[in-house]
Amino acid sequence: MGPLQIKEILQATPENQPVTLKGWVRTKRESKNAIFIALNDGSTIHNIQAVAQPGQFPDELIQIVTTGACLKITGQLVESQGSGQAVEVKVESIEVYGAADPDVYPLQPKKHSLEFLREIAHLRPRTNTFGAILRIRHALAFAVHQYFNDRGFFYLHTPVITASDAEGAGEMFRVTTLDLNKIPRTEEGAINFKEDFFGREANLTVSGQLEGELGAMALSKIYTFGPTFRAENSNTTRHLAEFWMIEPEMAFFELEDNMDAAEDFVKTVIAYALENCKDDLNFLQNRLAEEDKNKPQNERSIPLLEKLSFVVDNPFERLTYTEAIEILLKSKPHKEKKFQYPVGWGIDLSSEHERYLVEKHFKKPVILTNYPKEIKSFYMKLDEDGKTVRAMDVLFPGIGEIIGGSQREENYEKLLGRVHEVGIDPQNLWWYLETRKFGTAPHSGFGLGFERLVLFVTGMSNIRDVIPFPRYPKSAEF
Amino acid sequence: MGPLQIKEILQATPENQPVTLKGWVRTKRESKNAIFIALNDGSTIHNIQAVAQPGQFPDELIQIVTTGACLKITGQLVESQGSGQAVEVKVESIEVYGAADPDVYPLQPKKHSLEFLREIAHLRPRTNTFGAILRIRHALAFAVHQYFNDRGFFYLHTPVITASDAEGAGEMFRVTTLDLNKIPRTEEGAINFKEDFFGREANLTVSGQLEGELGAMALSKIYTFGPTFRAENSNTTRHLAEFWMIEPEMAFFELEDNMDAAEDFVKTVIAYALENCKDDLNFLQNRLAEEDKNKPQNERSIPLLEKLSFVVDNPFERLTYTEAIEILLKSKPHKEKKFQYPVGWGIDLSSEHERYLVEKHFKKPVILTNYPKEIKSFYMKLDEDGKTVRAMDVLFPGIGEIIGGSQREENYEKLLGRVHEVGIDPQNLWWYLETRKFGTAPHSGFGLGFERLVLFVTGMSNIRDVIPFPRYPKSAEF
Numbered sequence: 041m042g043p044l045q046i047k048e049i050l051q052a053t054p055e056n057q058p059v060t061l062k063g064w065v066r067t068k069r070e071s072k073n074a075i076f077i078a079l080n081d082g083s084t085i086h087n088i089q090a091v092a093q094p095g096q097f098p099d100e101l102i103q104i105v106t107t108g109a110c111l112k113i114t115g116q117l118v119e120s121q122g123s124g125q126a127v128e129v130k131v132e133s134i135e136v137y138g139a140a141d142p143d144v145y146p147l148q149p150k151k152h153s154l155e156f157l158r159e160i161a162h163l164r165p166r167t168n169t170f171g172a173i174l175r176i177r178h179a180l181a182f183a184v185h186q187y188f189n190d191r192g193f194f195y196l197h198t199p200v201i202t203a204s205d206a207e208g209a210g211e212m213f214r215v216t217t218l219d220l221n222k223i224p225r226t227e228e229g230a231i232n233f234k235e236d237f238f239g240r241e242a243n244l245t246v247s248g249q250l251e252g253e254l255g256a257m258a259l260s261k262i263y264t265f266g267p268t269f270r271a272e273n274s275n276t277t278r279h280l281a282e283f284w285m286i287e288p289e290m291a292f293f294e295l296e297d298n299m300d301a302a303e304d305f306v307k308t309v310i311a312y313a314l315e316n317c318k319d320d321l322n323f324l325q326n327r328l329a330e331e332d333k334n335k336p337q338n339e340r341s342i343p344l345l346e347k348l349s350f351v352v353d354n355p356f357e358r359l360t361y362t363e364a365i366e367i368l369l370k371s372k373p374h375k376e377k378k379f380q381y382p383v384g385w386g387i388d389l390s391s392e393h394e395r396y397l398v399e400k401h402f403k404k405p406v407i408l409t410n411y412p413k414e415i416k417s418f419y420m421k422l423d424e425d426g427k428t429v430r431a432m433d434v435l436f437p438g439i440g441e442i443i444g445g446s447q448r449e450e451n452y453e454k455l456l457g458r459v460h461e462v463g464i465d466p467q468n469l470w471w472y473l474e475t476r477k478f479g480t481a482p483h484s485g486f487g488l489g490f491e492r493l494v495l496f497v498t499g500m501s502n503i504r505d506v507i508p509f510p511r512y513p514k515s516a517e518f
Numbered sequence: 519m520g521p522l523q524i525k526e527i528l529q530a531t532p533e534n535q536p537v538t539l540k541g542w543v544r545t546k547r548e549s550k551n552a553i554f555i556a557l558n559d560g561s562t563i564h565n566i567q568a569v570a571q572p573g574q575f576p577d578e579l580i581q582i583v584t585t586g587a588c589l590k591i592t593g594q595l596v597e598s599q600g601s602g603q604a605v606e607v608k609v610e611s612i613e614v615y616g617a618a619d620p621d622v623y624p625l626q627p628k629k630h631s632l633e634f635l636r637e638i639a640h641l642r643p644r645t646n647t648f649g650a651i652l653r654i655r656h657a658l659a660f661a662v663h664q665y666f667n668d669r670g671f672f673y674l675h676t677p678v679i680t681a682s683d684a685e686g687a688g689e690m691f692r693v694t695t696l697d698l699n700k701i702p703r704t705e706e707g708a709i710n711f712k713e714d715f716f717g718r719e720a721n722l723t724v725s726g727q728l729e730g731e732l733g734a735m736a737l738s739k740i741y742t743f744g745p746t747f748r749a750e751n752s753n754t755t756r757h758l759a760e761f762w763m764i765e766p767e768m769a770f771f772e773l774e775d776n777m778d779a780a781e782d783f784v785k786t787v788i789a790y791a792l793e794n795c796k797d798d799l800n801f802l803q804n805r806l807a808e809e810d811k812n813k814p815q816n817e818r819s820i821p822l823l824e825k826l827s828f829v830v831d832n833p834f835e836r837l838t839y840t841e842a843i844e845i846l847l848k849s850k851p852h853k854e855k856k857f858q859y860p861v862g863w864g865i866d867l868s869s870e871h872e873r874y875l876v877e878k879h880f881k882k883p884v885i886l887t888n889y890p891k892e893i894k895s896f897y898m899k900l901d902e903d904g905k906t907v908r909a910m911d912v913l914f915p916g917i918g919e920i921i922g923g924s925q926r927e928e929n930y931e932k933l934l935g936r937v938h939e940v941g942i943d944p945q946n947l948w949w950y951l952e953t954r955k956f957g958t959a960p961h962s963g964f965g966l967g968f969e970r971l972v973l974f975v976t977g978m979s980n981i982r983d984v985i986p987f988p989r990y991p992k993s994a995e996f
Contacts, residue, residue, distance in 0.1 A: 042779075043770050045670055045738065062770045063738070064957050081769070082737030083670055110957040112770075138928070138958030145956050162949035163956065165736035174737060178672040185663045192523055192561055194656040199987045200678065200722075200745045201691070201760050203994045213679075213693045213715070215722065217749045220709055223698055231698055237691070237749055237759065239992035244678075244693065251987055251996060258643035259560030259652060260523065260541070267678045267744065271695045271715055281715065282679050291559070292521050292540045292590075301520075450616070471640035471996050478623050478641065479542050479588040480616030509677045509729055516681045516716035518729060518949050 045083035054119045054127045061088060061113040061129060064166060065140075067149050068105050070094070077105060077131075079113065082165070085172055085319050089122070090115065092131040101134060107149050108140030108166070154505055161509055161518050169327060172320035173506055176313055177494050181265070183312035184286055184490075187305060188263045193288060196255040196262040198248030203240055204468055211271040212243040213281075244269035248287050249485060250419075250472050253448060256289040256483055257475045263288040265490070273513050277502040278440075280491060282511040289485035295421075295430040295447040298484035299407050302434055302443050303356050306488065311352045313497050314345070321345055321497075328499050344499045347437070356405040356434065361389075364408050367401060368393055388415045391440055398435045406435045418458040420446040432486070439496050445486025452476035523561035532597045532605045539566060539591040539607060542644060543618075545627050546583050548572070555583060555609075557591065560643070563650055563797045567600070568593065570609040579612060585627050586618030586644070632983055639987050639996050647805060650798035651984055654791055655972050659743070661790035662764055662968075665783060666741045671766060674733040674740040676726030681718055682946055689749040690721040691759075722747035726765050727963060728897075728950050731926060734767040734961055735953045741766040743968070751991050755980040756918075758969060760989040767963035773899075773908040773925040776962035777885050780912055780921050781834050784966070789830045791975050792823070799823055799975075806977050822977045825915070834883040834912065839867075842886050845879055846871055866893045869918055876913045884913045896936040898924040910964070917974050923964025930954035 043062050052059075063081035070076075075094060078087035090113050092102075105111065112135040120128040142148065146160050147167065157164040164170040188195065201215050217237040218224065224232040233241050248264035255262035264287040272279060293301065313321065325344035332340040341347070359367075368374055368383045373396060381390045389408075398406050410428040413420070420429035434443035449455040455476055459466050466473060494506040504510040509518045521540050530537075541559030548554075553572060556565035568591050570580075583589065590613040598606040620626065624638055625645065635642040642648040666673065679693050695715040696702065702710040711719050726742035733740035742765040750757060771779065791799065803822035810818040819825070837845075846852055846861045851874060859868045867886075876884050888906040891898070898907035912921035927933040933954055937944050944951060972984040982988040987996045 042739065042768055042775060047670070062959070064736075082672075083739075108957045110959040137960065138954070138956070140956040147956075162732045162952060163736075165733055166957075171736065174672060174674070174733070177675075178667075181673045181675075182663055182667045185660055189656075189660045192525070194560075194652060195659045196652070196986055197655075197659075197745075197762055199760060199989060199994075199996070201747075201989050201994055204996075211695075213695060214698075215691050215693060216698075217689075217691060218698070220692075220694075220696070220698070220701055223701075237751075237991060238989070238994035240994065242994050254640045254996070255643055255652070255986065258542075258641075258649065261520065261561075267675075269679075273715075282677060284675055290520055297520060474640060476616070478616070478618040478625075479586045479644075481540070481588040482615065508674055508733065511677060511679050511716070513715060514717035516677070516679055516718065516720050518677070518682075518732070 046079065046081045046086070046088045047083035049117065050084065050086055050088055050125070050127060052117060052127065054117045056116045056118055059115060059117040059129055061090060061111070061115075062137075063088075063111065065105055065107055065109045065111060067107060070102075075102060077111070077113070079111065080171075082171055085168055085175075085323050086125075089120065089125055089128040090131050091121075091128055092134070096131070097134060101136065104136055104139040105134065106140060106142045106145075108145045108147055110137040110140075111135065112137060154502065158504055158510070165508070168323060170505075172323050173494070173498050173500065174508065175320050176317045176324075176498055177506065179313050179316050180309055180494060180497060181490070183309040184265060186312075187308050188261075188288065191261070193261040193263045194255070194259050196248075196252060196259075196264055198245070198251035198255075198264045198266065200245050200267060201238070201242050202245045203238065203242055204250065204472075212246060213269050213271045215242045215244060246270060247285065247487065249289065249487065250469070252287050252289040252485060253472070253483065254475060256291045256485070257479070257481065260291045261288070275513055277504070280503055280507065280510055280512055283503075283507065284490040285487055286490055287485060287487045289483065291481050291483045293447070293484040294482055295409060295432060295484060298445055298447060298486060299358060299409070299432055302432070302445060302486050302488075303407070306434065306443065306493070307352050309493070310348055310497060314348055314352065321348070324498055324500075341438075341499070347499075348497060351405060351436070354404050356407050357402040358407045358409065360410040361408050361412065361428065362410065364389070364397055367397065371396060371401070386412050386414070394435050394440050395437075398437050405437070408433050408435065413458075416446070418462045418464065419448050419455065421449045422454055422458075430484075434486075436496055439492055442492050442496065443486050443488045445484065447482065447484040450476055450480045450482050452480065524557065524559045524564070524566045525561035527595065528562065528564055528566055528603070528605060530595060530605065532595045534594045534596055537593060537595040537607055539568060539589070539593075540615075541566075541589065543583055543585055543587045543589060545585060548580075553580060555589070555591070557589065558649075560649055563646055563653075563801050564603075567598065567603055567606040568609050569599075569606055570612070574609070575612060579614065582614055582617040583612065584618060584620045584623075586623045586625055588615040588618075589613065590615060632980065636982055636988070643986070646801060648983075650801050651972070651976050651978065652986065653798050654795045654802075654976055655984065657791050657794050658787055658972060658975060659968070661787040662743060664790075665786050666739075666766065669739070671739040671741045672733070672737050674726075674730060674737075674742055676723070676729035676733075676742045676744065678723050678745060679716070679720050680723045681716065681720055682728065682950075690724060691747050691749045693720045693722060724748060725763065725965065727767065727965065728947070730765050730767040730963060731950070731961065732953060734769045734963070735957070735959065738769045739766070753991055755982070756970075758981055758985065758988055758990060761981075761985065762968040763965055764968055765963060765965045767961065769959050769961045771925070771962040772960055773887060773910060773962060776923055776925060776964060777836060777887070777910055780910070780923060780964050780966075781885070784912070784921065784971070785830050787971070788826055788975060792826055792830065799826070802976050802978075819916075819977070825977075826975065829883060829914070832882050834885050835880040836885045836887065838888040839886050839890065839906065840888065842867070842871075842875055845875065849874060849879070864890050864892070872913050872918050873915075877915050883915070886911050886913065891936075894924070896940045896942065897926050897933065899927045900932055900936075908962075912964075914974055917970055920970050920974065921964050921966045923962065925960065925962040928954060928958045928960050930958065
């Protein structure tokens with residue numbers, strides 16, 4: 041459909057056949073004997089080389105064939121004369137769809153900082169780096185859908201606008217149609233949300249899990265894949281105000297099944313990227329190696345493809361939170377007081393602790409389970425000791441927590457008890473509680489922040505660089 | 519992964535092999551010689567029949583095996599003794615995961631109205647009708663991703679929170695973290711949005727198209743598939759406040775290519791549902807036929823599968839808006855003054871006009887093109903006459919507009935002229951305008967409201983019944 045893409049043309053056997061190229065100029069190089077135009081249409085990291093003869097076209101035309109210009113070129117597909125590519129195009133005609141004045145076009149063929157490219161997020165997909173990231177992002181998203189479809193899961197679109205707070209804590213964005221200059225009041229002087237669009241307070245969802253559970257209690261295996269939101273005022277390389285989450289939920293899965301599912305899932309989608317995004321991953325690997333040249337030997341990262349293959353090929357280490365605390369208490373950094381935060385049963389593990397376990401102690405992804413109930417959500421199933429819950433966190437090198445999940449509390453009385461304990465009004469969750477009243481079943485699920493996955497697979501270091509148009513404090517441009 | 523699903527078990531060859539069932543009781547029937555339990559796990563519309571002997575289990579157990587209860591049953595898979603199914607399970611053990619007290623469980627085995635089921639949207643996926651709808655919805659969503667992936671499109675996650683209004687008109691939901699009880703003011707007394715989360719006014723997107731175009735101007739072919747929002751106070755069977763849109767955008771596609779793409783796309787995903795959702799579609803077809811029995815012969819609809827096959831197998835009729843107006847002017851209802859709204863060049867076609875063209879005149883889907891610019895969006899490419907634009911609407915029987923699209927105006931000056939004409943501040947769209955400044959290219963795209971598609975394929979009549987948890991005025995429950 042549409043013109044043949046450059047990705048396809050580059051794979052064709054050159055037989056002097058006529059060919060039409062449509063794409064954007066990456067570079068133009070003029071020598072005494074030829075004019076070389078490298079054209080890219082975003083279908084692949086690779087450019088196709090189009091070769092024209094000096095004098096073949098008017099100077100005025102060749103002058104506006106500059107980086108960023110959009111061209112239609114016709115010619116013949118021939119075996120390449122130069123090295124570095126198998127085929128090239130002998131140009132017969134050039135039509136300029138759109139020029140890109142080199143005096144003002146910001147994307148010149150030189151190295152731009154990622155910070156600068158964030159300011160021109162409308163153009164950065166035209167760079168090699170962001171083209172590669174977006175193609176890999178697409179491949180991972182497709183792999184997610186294919187994975188679940190192949191295994192009998194149903195894609196459930198849980199609502200974005202919600203009147204409930206799934207985590208019981210998250211900082212949320214308000215959604216309203218009230219006129220902020222004329223806020224309606226009740227007789228008592230409170231804001232009258234009955235006059236708001238939904239007749240009540242409404243927010244952007246922080247998780248589709250609770251609604252996902254409703255789906256699993258009917259269809260057995262569902263997954264969500266949609267945007268979620270946090271109104272946290274955190275300007276870090278790890279947080280976005282708007283990000284995409286994948287949340288599978290499975291009836292009849294207990295914690296062990298849930299771990300198996302999470303490990304198999306994340307390995308399968310990474311393996312898909314390794315298989316389908318070779319060129320883009322190679323490019324990003326080289327990009328990282330280039331960056332690492334400025335670092336001392338011991339701070340250099342392992343090559344990207346090696347890191348990804350390692351995760352796919354090796355079983356994740358599984359242990360309980362309690363076992364992890366014991367390891368940390370016996371660790372060298374703890375004994376030498378090198379950890380910034382104290383270690384002890386009951387603490388919420390901090391990043392330095394997680395990284396020690398993953399990067400130093402086990403040197404592989406780790407699944408921690410059975411956390412103290414106090415530091416986990418109300419809906420997690422209580423263990424028999426009444427102290428811990430059937431939670432699981434999957435920790436990745438460099439990323440930290442990439443997946444969080446649990447077996448859910450399926451017992452109505454216990455769940456209601458936890459709802460009261462954490463101070464949620466049960467009336468707000470009447471529908472959630474009813475699933476435990478009517479045909480309750482053991483069930484489990486987990487959530488994966490999609491951008492964390494893309495960050496890991498691309499080897500990028502700032503989450504703002506793995507989503508097309510990032511949203512964060514003071515920034516909603518584009 | 520997880521237990522074998524009932525869908526799979528129903529397809530197995532019965533060899534008295536041991537089998538474990540996990541699911542919810544749909545019905546229980548006790549006869550002198552046997553107890554029949556129909557179990558469903560949501561993997562298929564079909565129940566599996568489990569057969570126990572009277573006296574095999576304590577009365578207390580059998581008593582709580584009621585509609586809605588969740589069970590684990592072990593037994594042997596045997597050839598069915600009765601008619602209506604190939605296999606059944608000879609029960610050896612029953613474990614009740616969760617009972618469903620028949621005095622309070624709302625989903626008893628009788629006909630419930632769709633209105634009632636909307637009030638218990640947390641439970642309605644457990645009904646045959648909503649199970650079928652959600653499985654078909656999943657299949658269609660997967661078909662969408664597969665369609666685009668197979669054809670070299672990249673899935674682009676465009677932002678949900680945005681500071682721009684793509685249509686230049688839509689009624690939007692405000693997104694804010696301001697304290698409505700203490701709204702910050704500037705020295706002049708205006709609301710100080712600099713103190714809001716994004717440092718400016720922000721809304722929920724009405725379309726990902728503008729950002730989609732940025733993607734297409736780099737990657738050539740992209741698509742979005744995400745939630746979009748309208749804060750319209752319309753309580754109809756056709757509108758939702760939150761719905762999912764699919765918006766492909768293609769560089770180098772002109773209007774003709776765009777029509778080809780839209781027609782091929784919608785036919786392919788419907789064909790996928792026909793191929794992969796036979797049982798569910800048959801169920802819904804029978805459901806509709808049952809409803810139709812109460813209607814006079816001439817108001818009955820054609821069978822669902824026949825309707826879908828017809829759309830897949832026949833070319834859509836393509837004509838210009840101007841030609842459509844001529845047909846309407848010559849039509850019987852116009853001459854007999856039966857149309858409610860007047861017909862004439864320049865009008866925005868109303869539903870009765872569209873339905874006449876699709877259902878009476880052509881009796882097939884219709885693509886109308888080249889609408890007057892006044893009734894279409896600013897970004898559509900002007901035709902050479904300066905009066906019409908390269909818009910296209912795909913009209914379906916019963917649904918009306920299912921797809922709207924256009925070739926985009928790629929000329930910077932013309933686009934800027936239209937921006938001014940419709941009163942948009944160009945500074946708000948500086949990034950959009952820049953794509954026409956730097957390497958502009960002919961390009962086109964369209965949008966399909968996913969729920970409209972699900973409505974058409976399932977034959978349902980209210981859009982609130984084809985999304986799990988509908989959002990509309992005064993309703994954000996679940």
